[in-house]
Amino acid sequence: MTVDESRGNSRYGSRWHTSDAAVSGPVGTLARPHQDWPQQDWPQQDWPQQDWPRADVDHPEFSAEPRITYQDLRAALGPQVDQMMAEADVDADELIRLVNAQTTVLPVIPDVPDTPGGLYIDEALTTELPVVAEPEPEESGLGTAVKQWKRRFLKGAVAAVLITLTGGGASALAMNKSVTVEVDGQEQTVRSFGSTVGDVLDDAGISVGTHDALSPSPDASVSDGGVISLERGRQLELIVDGETRESWVRATTVDEALGQLGLGDMLDEGAWVSESRRSEVPLDGMTLEVKSLKTITVVDGAEEPQQLTTHAVTVQELLEELGLELGSDDAVAQGVGTELSDGEEVRINRTGTSEIEVTEEIEAPVEEVEDTDLGVGERVVEEEGAAGEKLVTYRVTQRNGEEVAREEVSSEVLSEPEPKVVRVGPENPPISDAAVWDRLAHCESTNNWSINTGNGYYGGLQFDKPTWDEYGGTRYAAYPHEASREQQIAIATKLRDARGGYSAWPACAEKLGLPT
Template identity: 35%
Template sequence: MPFPLASAVRRSSRTVRIAAGGTCLAAVVGGTVAFTAFDKDVVIDADGQRTQASAFGGTVADVLEKQGITVGEHDLVAPAATTDVSDGQTIVVRYGRQLTLTVDGQTKTYWTTAQTVDAALSDLDVRADGAKLSASRSEPLGRAGLALDVTTPKAVTVLADGQTKNLTSTAADVNGLLAEAGVTMRPGDEMSNAGADALSAGMVVTVVRVDRSASTETVAIAHGSRTENTDTLFTGEKKVVTPGVDGSKTVSYADVFRDGVRSQHDVIGEVVDAAPVEEVVQVGTKAKPKPVPVAAPAAAPSSSGGGGGGSVGGSADGLNWGALARCESGGNPSIVSSNGKYHGLYQFSVSTWKAVGGSGLPSQASAGEQTYRAKLLYQRAGAGQWPVCGKNL
């Protein structure tokens, strides 16, 4: 009997073990099914680098975090970070790059997810056709970003050396434009703009050639004049005792020519070659002699054209003064000889005229006065005072 009991016990134990084993297997199989249901395969595309990853539920943000991918405010994630992950999904990450863009001297900073210079310009709608870039269009934009200079073509004009050059230039500044135009600035030349000025559309750049040289000129030095009082001359009389002579000097100049036209002529020195001689004029201070008191002038001969005169007395009144006047002066009381020495009807010299009491010039006196003085002279010296015409008296 003990044997069957023992057998029954063994069968019972085996059954229990089988049952227990079946329960464990069911649990394992059930867990595997649940695990498989939560596991999802996804692809992460980060700037073109594709990575296979498994996700156990959650959102896009959860997947990226588990993969150690950190995104910032300038990065692009698609689908959105809060989106639940689905099996076979591709998560796209595009990192933002900072682009410092200087267009014709104007600088702005942008964020872009473009990965090349050309793509960034297109994304930012920057018109750069024909422009000059500081980097190749195909150059990659790294995560650190890039500083890019863009110079757009501009229509400008260069005026230099008598020529007008109309150009379309991508030069960054005026210096670059002149190099393109083949214009070389010399020391001292002038330009309408600073070399570092940025180009602008329609700009006109003018170059002025400046040349410097020295020159000399001979210049006259005007002579001065002074007067001296003298008692050897009567009041009202003047006499030049030292004629004035202009001097001369050589003047040196610093000349500046702009495009061939002299614009400056500055004195830098002078040398006197001949000193001027000052004119000295004597002015008479001697009182004029008072006229000799005589009778009123006799009437002048009618042939002389003179006025009234007076009698001198003696034989002088009975002489033919008209004939003498016609011989000496043609009867003209205001005539003056060609050499300027003899005056009037009877061709008095000034000194003789004054010796007989006349004043001023004989040719300025009346005919009667001249006849009166001629009679006085005759009484003193006779007809010899008129060596040629005296015989007509």
């Protein structure tokens, strides 16, 4: 059936045709049930095919006009519009009027007054309008809103009217589908006149987000008894062992979400989760913290190593979990902010100070008394003496149980020591120019340092008694020959320095060429 024929068959039996200009004017009411029009026998003619300004037959689009048009009927019902109106024995204008009567959102088509002959003809229908090619105007905000409204509600309204008129016509009923929509596992039945998945979801008021998973696709066709599955995307702020990342999941529970993110093995190994794994994940997302289970060895100061399991992320968190406090001088080898890993050793160096009191012995001082009657280097203890006692306070620093420093704070003498007296024989003094003195002694006494010739001169350098005594020789021995070689040279050195040369030994000095 052509568009012209569908418009020419009224449910009340009248038959009429329009001119080419009819599509440009507003749609009028074609039949009035309260008037009894006589049946007319119109001559059969071949009417020219009209060029109707309508949307594409297969994919019609709703018009932006704030009224229901024939284009809207085609957009709502599709290519089967003519067949469905034939089943309902209604033409386009009457169907538009009936739909208008069901809604007040769009303007209702006005009821026009009677005209002679019972037919209202808009003036625009009798006027030939020139065809002027004009650019298509930009759609207004109102036009967009009207089209959205029509897409959302008009199809159902038109189909409902047709079902009422036909008492359940096959074509109209076929449009009214029962579709199961499953959203995150929750099923609901949606009755829709839509032909695609997207239409059904629109009718159900269900939107699809960027991170949602929809099956079938929005453009897929849907039939009665069809099933649409929608999984909502949910954003998680996930903190795993201190590291934060954002992820999208299509899960309704925490357990499913963590499984989708590849954390199933960690959970099986005993990981801690901040929320119950059976908790629901809200549509607007949530924050989840996951801490893996770790085996750690703790060495606390001098104590034995302790192996334990923990969900702590850092050393500091572990110390708090174990109730271990650090003193001002204590330290953890790797630092309290270090993140823990499975199998790690945490060593706490305990450093502490304490004060202790110790009774110590005061060693007896030694008093040495030179005794020339003793041989060179000889020592004789005259009095043993006795040690004293003192009480000493120390500040002791220990690390991991071992002393690393000790500082004396104070001491108190409990008993004074008694000195030890030692008689000491003369010592050999240090000498210089030993080779010169040996040559001189060889000349004087053939190097016999203990000679006593009986002529008043003694020793290797032949001192007389007065000179020996004058220059301190008695410190070592009463007579020169009783002193050691070194002691005799020491007194001879004093004598030479006092006289400015070797004049005390004139003959040998001249013989040896020594200065006098």
